Amino acid sequence: MTAVDVFSGPGGMTLGFKAAGFRIECAVEINPDAVATYTAHTSPPSHIIGDIARIDFRKFNGKCDIVFGGPPCQPFSLGGLNRGRRDRRDMIPEFVRVLQEVKPFCFVMENVPGLTLRAHKAYFESVLNLMLDAGYRLNWSVVNAADFGIPQKRKRLFLVGFRDRIFQFPLPTHGRGRKNPHVASGSFVGKTPIGEPPDCPVKYARFPDLRPSPYAGHIYNGGGRPLNLAEPAHTILASSGGYKTHWVDTLGVAPQYHKHLMGGGEPREGVVPGARRLSVEECALLQSFPEKMKFIGSRSSRYTQVGDAVPPLLAEIIAESVSKQAEGPPHCGPASAVQATLL
Numbered sequence: 203m204t205a206v207d208v209f210s211g212p213g214g215m216t217l218g219f220k221a222a223g224f225r226i227e228c229a230v231e232i233n234p235d236a237v238a239t240y241t242a243h244t245s246p247p248s249h250i251i252g253d254i255a256r257i258d259f260r261k262f263n264g265k266c267d268i269v270f271g272g273p274p275c276q277p278f279s280l281g282g283l284n285r286g287r288r289d290r291r292d293m294i295p296e297f298v299r300v301l302q303e304v305k306p307f308c309f310v311m312e313n314v315p316g317l318t319l320r321a322h323k324a325y326f327e328s329v330l331n332l333m334l335d336a337g338y339r340l341n342w343s344v345v346n347a348a349d350f351g352i353p354q355k356r357k358r359l360f361l362v363g364f365r366d367r368i369f370q371f372p373l374p375t376h377g378r379g380r381k382n383p384h385v386a387s388g389s390f391v392g393k394t395p396i397g398e399p400p401d402c403p404v405k406y407a408r409f410p411d412l413r414p415s416p417y418a419g420h421i422y423n424g425g426g427r428p429l430n431l432a433e434p435a436h437t438i439l440a441s442s443g444g445y446k447t448h449w450v451d452t453l454g455v456a457p458q459y460h461k462h463l464m465g466g467g468e469p470r471e472g473v474v475p476g477a478r479r480l481s482v483e484e485c486a487l488l489q490s491f492p493e494k495m496k497f498i499g500s501r502s503s504r505y506t507q508v509g510d511a512v513p514p515l516l517a518e519i520i521a522e523s524v525s526k527q528a529e530g531p532p533h534c535g536p537a538s539a540v541q542a543t544l545l
Contacts, residue, residue: 203223203224203225203267203268203307203525203528204224204225204226204227204265204266204267204268205219205224205225205226205227205266205267205268205269205270206226206227206228206229206230206259206262206266206268206269206270206300206304206306207219207226207228207229207230207246207270207271208229208230208254208269208270208271208273208296208297208300209230209231209254209271209272209273209274209293209297210229210230210231210236210240210271211231211233211236211240211272211507211510211511212236212239212240212497212507212508212511213229213239213240213243213244213511214489214491214511214512214513214514214517215270215271215272215310215312215511215512215514215517216229216240216244217243217244217491217492217514217517217518218512218513218514218515218516218517218518218519218520218521219268219270219517219518219521220244221514221518221521222518222521222522222524222525223521223525224268224521224525226244226246227246227247227248227262227265227266228246228247228248228249228250228262228266229244229246229248229249229250230250230252230254230257230271231250231251232251232252232253232254233503233507234251235497235498235499235500235503235504235507236499236507237249237251238498238499239496239497239498239499239507242495242496242498243492243495254293254296254300255296258303259299259300259303259304260303260304262303262304263303263304263305264305266304266306267306267307267308267528268306268307268308268309268310268524269297269300269301269304269306269309269310270309270310270311270312270521271297271310271311271312272311272312272313272510272512273292273293273294273296273297273311273313274292274293294311294313294329297311298329298332298333298336301333301336301338301363302336305336305337307364307365307528308338308362308363308364308365308369308524308528309338309362309363310360310361310362310520310521310524311360311361311362312358312359312360312361312512313358313359313361314358314359315344315357315358315359317359318342318344318359330342330361333361333363337365338363338364338365339363339364339365339366339367339368339369340361340362340363340368341361341362341363341368341369341370341371342359342360342361342362343359343360343371344357344358344359344360345357345358345360345371345374345516346374347434347490347513347515347516348376348377348384348385348434349374349375349376349377349380349384350372350374350375350376350515350516350519351375351376351382351385351515352385352434352488352489352490352513352515352516353384353385353386353387353389353390353434353435353487353488353490354387354434354435354436354437354438354488354489354490354513355433355434355435355436355437356437356438356513357437358512358516360520362520362524364527364528366532367527367530367532369523369524369527370523370527371523372519372520372522372523384433384434385434386431386432386433386434387429387430387431387433387434387435387488388429388431388432390484390487390488391429391431391435391450391480391484391487391488392431392450393450393452395450395478395481395484396481396483396484396487397481397482397483397484398481399447399478399479399480399481399484400443400444400447400479400481400501402424402426402444402445402447402479403473403474403477404422404423404424404426404449404473404474404477404478404479405422405423405424405471405472405473405474406421406422406423406459406469406470406471406472406474407420407421407422407423407469408469408471409469410422410463410469412460412463412464415430415460416428416430416456416457416459416460416461417429417430417433417436417456421456421459421460421463422474422477423445424444424445424446425439425441425445425446426442426445426446426447426448426449426479427448427449428448428449428450428451428455428456428477429448429449429450429451429480431450435448435488436448438480438485438488438489438508438509439509440505440506440508440509440510441505441506441509442480442485442505442506442508442509443482443501443502443504443505443506447479447480447485447505448479448480449477449478449479449480450477450478450480451474451476451477452476452477452478453475453476453477454476455474455475455476455477459474482497482501482504482505482508485505485508485509486508489508489509489511489513489514490513490514490515490516491508491511491513491514492514
């Protein structure tokens with residue numbers, strides 16, 4: 203099956219779909235650093251660099267089986283001020299336009315779970331209706347990457363549409379009560395750094411906000427949190443690279459300090475001993491990117507590319523399900539939008 207990757211970034215989804223046997227005909231991306239990263243591992247026949255709103259996709263009509271991509275999600279995330287459709291960065295209408303012009307057999311759209319929440323319910327329903335009007339039978343689900351073998355707790359929305367069938371999402375394979383345990387972040391990162399971590403010291407918060415887990419809450423300054431190397435990592439953020447970068451607790455301070463605070467102890471001051479931030483390379487491994495993959499650009503740009511991307515392994519799992527289900531007979535029934543999993 204042939205594919206068009208829109209909002210391709212460094213190519214997380216492309217790597218997954220290629221691994222599942224898809225051939226990438228075209229990739230579209232506006233960030234030159236992400237384009238450079240992408241072209242280092244994939245060279246599609248057509249690589250369009252620029253504003254998607256200025257691109258005519260009708261030339262791919264009848265030449266492409268699937269369109270996939272993750273339109274910028276800042277408008278629907280808490281980190282992006284949660285402005286929704288009022289935000290100029292909302293590129294979902296452009297994704298819908300691509301479907302209308304290319305008319306692929308199926309599509310996969312990835313986004314933040316916030317799009318499904320009450321604040322954006324009317325907008326999400328309007329998007330579903332536009333896709334129904336374009337001739338697709340739809341299904342959507344919020345999936346956690348950790349439940350599919352990725353060493354990171356990362357919830358993402360996937361919306362899949364076929365012209366003649368309703369997509370069935372793959373069942374989780376990892377976690378409590380399943381065949382496989384969650385993959386621990388410590389399987390990929392540890393006390394010894396891989397690459398060069400940013401020089402941003404971790405400091406004790408003056409007014410710590412406790413949670414039951416020593417690896418949660420706001421006990422340290424900045425948005426970065428300590429990793430429990432026995433569990434999947436926290437979500438890798440696109441804003442990593444500074445004080446929002448998660449860190450490795452090389453001396454085991456976090457559980458001891460949490461116990462101290464829970465017992466009524468006074469908050470400490472200064473730098474946390476043994477704490478080191480994750481490097482770009484380590485964040486990429488926790489995103490399931492290939493070990494030797496190189497990201498192009500400044501350090502900030504590389505962190506953003508990694509944090510914005512869809513984990514390639516998760517994309518591969520979705521792509522394999524799409525491929526298998528595309529080969530079967532059509533599913534009877536009216537076109538409709540159905541919901542697979544609630545938050």
